[in-house]
Amino acid sequence: MSLLPDRAQRAAGALVGSAVGDALGAPFEFGLAGDFSARFPGPGRGGEMCGGGGWDAGEATDDTQMAVHVADSLLAHAGLDLPDIFGRFQRWAAAEPKDIGLQTEDVLTNGLPWDLAAQVHFQVNTRAAGNGSLMRATTAALYFALDGREATMDAARSIAALTHGDRAAWEGTAIFHELLRLTLEGADPLDRLPQTLALVHPDHRDRYALALAPYWHPDDATEFNGAVWPCLGSAVWALRATSTYEDAVRAAVDLGGDTDTVAAVTGALAGARYGLAAIPARWTAPLHVPLPGSARPGRTLRLADLVDLAHRLDAPRTARTG
Numbered sequence: 001m002s003l004l005p006d007r008a009q010r011a012a013g014a015l016v017g018s019a020v021g022d023a024l025g026a027p028f029e030f031g032l033a034g035d036f037s038a039r040f041p042g043p044g045r046g047g048e049m050c051g052g053g054g055w056d057a058g059e060a061t062d063d064t065q066m067a068v069h070v071a072d073s074l075l076a077h078a079g080l081d082l083p084d085i086f087g088r089f090q091r092w093a094a095a096e097p098k099d100i101g102l103q104t105e106d107v108l109t110n111g112l113p114w115d116l117a118a119q120v121h122f123q124v125n126t127r128a129a130g131n132g133s134l135m136r137a138t139t140a141a142l143y144f145a146l147d148g149r150e151a152t153m154d155a156a157r158s159i160a161a162l163t164h165g166d167r168a169a170w171e172g173t174a175i176f177h178e179l180l181r182l183t184l185e186g187a188d189p190l191d192r193l194p195q196t197l198a199l200v201h202p203d204h205r206d207r208y209a210l211a212l213a214p215y216w217h218p219d220d221a222t223e224f225n226g227a228v229w230p231c232l233g234s235a236v237w238a239l240r241a242t243s244t245y246e247d248a249v250r251a252a253v254d255l256g257g258d259t260d261t262v263a264a265v266t267g268a269l270a271g272a273r274y275g276l277a278a279i280p281a282r283w284t285a286p287l288h289v290p291l292p293g294s295a296r297p298g299r300t301l302r303l304a305d306l307v308d309l310a311h312r313l314d315a316p317r318t319a320r321t322g
């Protein structure tokens with residue numbers, strides 16, 4: 001038996017695990033269930049970080065890019081500065097990333113100020129419960145974990161609301177923050193779902209209780225997994241149904257649909273649970289995160305940069321510097 005990962009291993013595992021899931025799933029986005037396992041039938045064989053669909057092998061997508069922009073803002077301002085995060089998102093969107101969610105793009109380019117753009121989009125479109133706030137949440141979840149359960153869930157809601165006007169997206173992101181906080185502490189987040197659900201807004205509690213229940217399966221989803229409920233539900237299902245990092249993200253990608261995001265969310269939770277060392281080196285070696293909209297043109301993060309970023313986000317508050 002291997003030793004349990006320590007907190008630093010879990011924090012690095014969360015961020016690297018999310019980025020690896022994103023890059024592993026990207027070539028399979030909008031594919032069918034079973035596409036991944038048809039091509040890569042068993043774990044441990046190699047070649048899975050294959051690229052395709054416009055993505056280089058190991059290239060992370062908008063999920064991880066936006067997460068890094070959130071991290072840069074939190075560290076530069078030593079806390080939550082919502083207009084600054086929104087501005088970074090806008091500069092990223094204007095720098096023509098390879099992929100950007102439809103709703104996110106509209107909110108970031110509709111010309112409205114940071115505190116109105118998502119709200120107005122929701123009023124006009126009435127549907128705004130995509131998984132686009134959940135997919136980028138790992139860095140903020142790392143940063144706010146040390147502030148405790150209610151603080152991290154509230155931070156999740158505030159950052160989600162920058163692009164998503166529907167409270168369903170806020171609550172799903174808040175649940176993810178809390179699940180990651182518990183995992184970093186070495187707890188089993190699945191054992192603590194009742195306590196986590198108790199802090200979800202009452203209007204949204206029942207729907208999340210269903211999607212996170214032990215008997216729920218991704219086949220039970222009533223929406224495409226680009227929506228926040230089945231995305232989070234699928235990640236929790238993948239965590240519950242497997243016992244290694246590799247198997248968890250394989251299961252996530254193999255669901256088809258919004259594979260990069262479902263695997264990014266799964267990879268964060270599984271990376272935190274099993275630790276950085278559990279993530280296959282053949283997946284972390286080609287991993288890279290181009291960062292459109294960065295103050296440093298051409299900036300690309302690799303494994304060592306992501307590990308360093310995770311440790312800075314997870315550092316105790318007194319030691320935090322920009």
Ligand SMILES: [Mg+2]
Pocket residue numbers: 061062063099260261
């Ligand atoms: Mg993506």
